[in-house]
Amino acid sequence: MTHYEYKVVPAPKRGERVRGVKASEDRFAIALCSVMNAQAAEGWEYQRTETLPSEEREGLMGKATVFQNMMVFRKIKAVVAAPVAPPPAQLEDKRRSVEGVDATSAEQSHADTTVSKAPPAQPEPIATPADEGAMDPKKP
DSSP: OOOEEEEEEEOOSSOOOOTTOOOHHHHHHHHHHHHHHHHHHTTOEEEEEEEEEEEEEETTTEEEEEEEEEEEEEEEOOOOOOOOOOOGGGOOOOSOOBTTBOHHHHHHHHHHSOOOOOOOOOOOOOOOHHHHHHHOTTOO
């Protein structure tokens, strides 16, 4: 996902005086162009111009709403890529080796050998109260 950084600057209120340009619209267009070109030289991309309300003081106690023209620019933030893990073949085996044999060869030799297991030992029978009477030396 692309992340952007935004910059808002006030739009020019008056046109720039340029030799040979007499119309006020042309002077204003030149002022806009100079702001846009200055921002573009710094890597900012022009998005739009917004007219936003701003509350300002009027007199000692009064407030008035004034509308401001603001130019919005953006540029892509520098994205820091997450480090990529190397493929499993390049991972180093950090387990300890036993008696000079590394862990990988020990696993392979263990996997190659078959181990015969003895059947589980039979549990001892549980004595019941009837069996206890038969074992009681007082009874004939």
